[in-house]
Amino acid sequence: MYRDASLREGGLGEPGEAPAVMALLAMLGERACDRVAHARATAQWTNRLTRALGWPRERRDFARLCALLHDVGMVGVPDRLLAGSEAFSKSQQMEMQGHCAAGERIVRGVLGLRSCAVVVRAHHERFDGLGYPDGLAGREIPAEARLIAVASSFQAMVEDRPHRRALPAREALARLARGRSTQWDPDAVDGMLGLFPARVADHGRLAS
Numbered sequence: 001m002y003r004d005a006s007l008r009e010g011g012l013g014e015p016g017e018a019p020a021v022m023a024l025l026a027m028l029g030e031r032a033c034d035r036v037a038h039a040r041a042t043a044q045w046t047n048r049l050t051r052a053l054g055w056p057r058e059r060r061d062f063a064r065l066c067a068l069l070h071d072v073g074m075v076g077v078p079d080r081l082l083a084g085s086e087a088f089s090k091s092q093q094m095e096m097q098g099h100c101a102a103g104e105r106i107v108r109g110v111l112g113l114r115s116c117a118v119v120v121r122a123h124h125e126r127f128d129g130l131g132y133p134d135g136l137a138g139r140e141i142p143a144e145a146r147l148i149a150v151a152s153s154f155q156a157m158v159e160d161r162p163h164r165r166a167l168p169a170r171e172a173l174a175r176l177a178r179g180r181s182t183q184w185d186p187d188a189v190d191g192m193l194g195l196f197p198a199r200v201a202d203h204g205r206l207a208s
Contacts, residue, residue: 020110021065024072031075032082038155043067045151046144049191053147063144066119070148073103073120097132100124119144123152128182146185150176150192153184169196 029036046067050060074082077099081092104121107113122136122145129137157172167175173193180189 018065018112020113021068024069024106024110024113028072028075031077031079034159035071035074038152038159039068039071041155041159042070042148042152045155045192046148048195049147049151049188052191052194053187062115063119063147065113066116066123066144067148067151069103069107069113069116070120070123070152071099071103072106073099073101075106076102097124100133118142119148121145123148125149126183127185131183141185147188147191150184150188154192 025036025039028039043064047060047064050063055063077096081096100121100123104117107120108117119142121133122141125131125134125136125141125145126149127138127141127146129135154172154176157167157175158169160166173196176184176189176192180186
């Protein structure tokens with residue numbers, strides 16, 4: 001499974017990131033530079049989570065690669081939505097949700113990254129089956145997508161967005177805990193909570 005999205009093209013990280021990955025992130029950055037920063041932070045949290053859960057190195061690398069690419073479908077989202085500072089209407093929500101399928105199509109078309117396509121498509125599925133685009137539930141959702149959903153949601157909560165200020169990490173973790181087994185995979189939520197000591201830094205990084 002992982003070999004198709006392997007790191008033959010030069011690896012994942014900074015430095016040494018695969019040229020195809022750099023190109024896709026650069027394309028995303030032309031539309032929404034904040035999404036690139038979000039993708040990189042999500043990849044870091046995903047890597048911490050997979051380490052904490054004891055995943056083998058090859059699978060950790062694959063999950064991190066998928067996390068880097070999870071929002072690439074945002075290149076197809078209209079500018080008015082990317083820069084919007086108000087709550088979306090129903091039709092706008094549907095437009096925004098289209099980024100999952102768009103990301104799948106983009107990644108599937110890149111040799112060496114195709115194995116990430118199903119994960120990219122599924123990163124907004126919910127553990128209770130109420131997510132999108134396919135309404136998958138529980139273990140039907142790829143494990144990597146379940147972890148990325150937690151990592152991406154946490155990072156989104158602790159960063160400033162056009163419509164709201166960043167939350168303290170403590171509040172973001174509390175929201176994850178409240179969504180455990182409904183919105184998010186309970187094991188993934190537990191893994192994220194376990195990354196933090198009792199005293200949590202408000203800036204959203206691991207406290208020392």
